[in-house]
Amino acid sequence: MSIEVDRLVVPLAGVKISSDALHKLSALFTLFMLVGLFAFGNAAFLSVGNGLTVLLQTSVIGLLGIGMTLVIVTGGIDLSVGSVLALSGTVAGLAVKAGMPVPLGMAMGIVVGALCGAVNGIVVTKMRITPFVATLGMMLIARGTALQITGAAPISQLGEAFGKLGNGSLFRVIGMGSNGLPKVIFPGIPYPAILLVVIAVAVGFMLRRRSIGRHIYATGSNEEAARLSGVAVDRTKLAAYVMSGALAGLAGIVLMSRLVTAQPNEGVMYELDAIAAAVIGGASLMGGVGTVSGTMIGAFIIGVLRNGLNMAGVSAFIQQIIIGFVVIMAVYVDQLRSRR
Template sequence: MAITETGAPARKSNIDRKDLIQKFAALAGLLILVVVFSMTSNAFMSMSNGVTIALQTTSIAYLGLGATFVIITGGIDLSVGSVLALAGVVAGIAAKAGVPVSLAMCAGVLVGGACGWVNGIIITRMKLPPFIATLGMMMVARGLALQVTGARAISGLGEDFGVLGNGSFLRIVEEGANGFPKVVFPGVSYAVIVMAVLAIACAVVLAKTTFGRHLYAIGSNEEAARLSGVDVNRTKIGAYVLSGLLAGLCGCVLMSRLVTAQPNEGVAYELDAIASAVIGGTSLVGGVGTISGTVIGAFIIGILRNGLNMNGVSSFIQMIIIGLVIIGTVWIDQMRNRR
């Protein structure tokens, strides 16, 4: 490829090379965690624990995918934890009122998208910094979730409400010798299948669509993107709407796992979402990031939590360790950008 006077192809090649290095570094970290926890716990590599890890990682991945879109534009979304609680509560209230479960969960997802749209409007029209706008939405969404439920959990939602979060595809159960059911194969959780489909869809959107190219252009140089004809405001709003929709879906899946709508669910989940994206190579200054890297980052956090739990590490120490991991990855990102 010929290099222009501006050196753009050379810079793009350097960015692609850095992305690849970061992604393989994250993958190497993931493999190291698997090896270490396999040596410290005999049950870590069991099939049941693998299913547990995959299911627990779904919530991080859903939010991380949305965070990737937003962070690539140079923004941030701190509201996803509260938005997922509000979306799950709305789905629970609708299901309790007799609305079919599928429609109730669609309502929850749409509420998440509406919150994302409001975030985008505040950031693009009112010109508020993303940090402040989404921090305000975090408070508003959590307050609404607590207000409409009276700060109480909504229970008695029925078995159908728990299918998405607890159901599995190809689950095989046989009758044991003692007459009790025996699980031969736990199957693949519906939540994990949804995660895989969403990851593929998001990767295609980022890599193959005009919208995805515009996201990268805005994150690299917003003014240059505007002068090139990119509708910056619409693209940014689209990124925040996607983040809200995925947060709404995450809320529905979490409430489905609990078969209860909890208005206090999702506290500090936004930190996991941002961490999974950054660990996977998404730059906080914008313009750089991949979906595959975010999925790897989500599994690093999921496996780290699971392995520490299995080794009896207290939740307080886990917070310290994961906090240090976040600080370390952001520091590496900053060093990479300075170079």
Template structure:
């Protein structure tokens, strides 16, 4: 890929876009602070170290899926299949351990590879078959879920052993002491491995988007695909890469999530694609493409995570939580539409 000339880049990146993105990001941070303050007043346990680690662990799935979704949305696309791909990748990894007796790392790599292949299939449907992203990924959502149910007989895959749960349940710097009663006492829960993984992926993809030619091409396609093509950008190849990345991260999320449960559920990941889209939109990613950041998506994921955690601690039912989060999504998309009109 060749870098865009300065005069061509001006066609895609306007100062106003960066300013609007910063405004949206600060609004998301403000929402995060307000939610934290409100829930800290309603529950004494909200600001504890243990609860902070719980929130971070709960956010990992949304954030990792949201990172891949952000790249796809920036190009002007959408990926509705990530929840189903997550389930398929997780059960493939579990079956590879239980049925094929593969080592856990190899089995999880197989699961991630399945996610990548699903993402590539999505990208080929969009770039080669010229299907609308909504339809292409909707089809993959149904196919991946059906395959996951078929190969497992619609039953959970259990008996995977403790080593399978190490990635999802392990933690760095965990401090455990033996109390006077002789039982172990967790002095510091440590930093969960999924959280570390989330941070590494977020930093890597953010650097890719902001510091590389590939990242500039992704933004260029979302801003004006035809102008990008005329400027020398290989639109189909870059678009295919974003869908492959989204599938890969969905596969990774599936392996991490099944590892946390130490059981592979073919019905896992339902509606996760909406959480991923919501985290991106709340963080400032525009649904029309060309605008979005990984840091904004991470903030959006934590907004959703803190909202759910705080509502749970205050005894709000899961049904009411769905209503509240749905209203938050509608509000943020409406604000995004107002911003684009202006």
């Protein structure tokens, strides 16, 4: 047995496989097993329409999960992403409602998310407050602000342009039906799914090929050693929280665009889905371990699980219980891996 960059190398049939890769393969197997199970119980589960629904649902979880992965790899946690999602979406909705062009309004929402992340990072690095408490405070602040500025009422009538990002698609094919009316032959690839892929590739490249990515891993693996090696630990943590906040803001824009309504009550408990996606995908709550590809697998596991349970008629309360067990088991596996 050998240790290589904090990853356990496991010999398997003469081939050495890192524990990270083994964890990712097991998560991928779980995903395929869930798809097969739900498809066996309901043939409509594998329909194109339902597949696109899963893509849409997973896009929000995936964006939040990517940001959460960055923070978790540094050894922190961000409990505020659900509330930041709501605040960013409502700010964008209010801006568009006030007459601002849709792209600028959406950009403003993302900037608000990044600012929330910056506050989290400053509180953690300068005030030396633990990430759990710091982001818990931001969770309450962001949610309260979203409810206050909207009067706890949804912002509707935002226009067709506002819903383009969340409801539009690429390569949509429309033909003429037998009744002479337009008929959708292929609904196309949803813009949120394309956006998720672009963000995942960009962040994955950053983590593996750029210095900031190496600094993030070094900070989470051993903060003191990273500092002695010349890594600006506080700046690295701040960057991770800013990116997490910005991605939460982007997720809020996507979600509100899908609804074509800014809802200040959206995003409740989404932080747990984001944490679950990251941990199921192999991120360690101890820091220093995690990949974007693994988080994407975890996000699809959560998305498929929720979608399949909905189609099976399982109540939302039972779904919470099941997702809770999944989170506990994922963290338990992470603890076993850390001890080993």
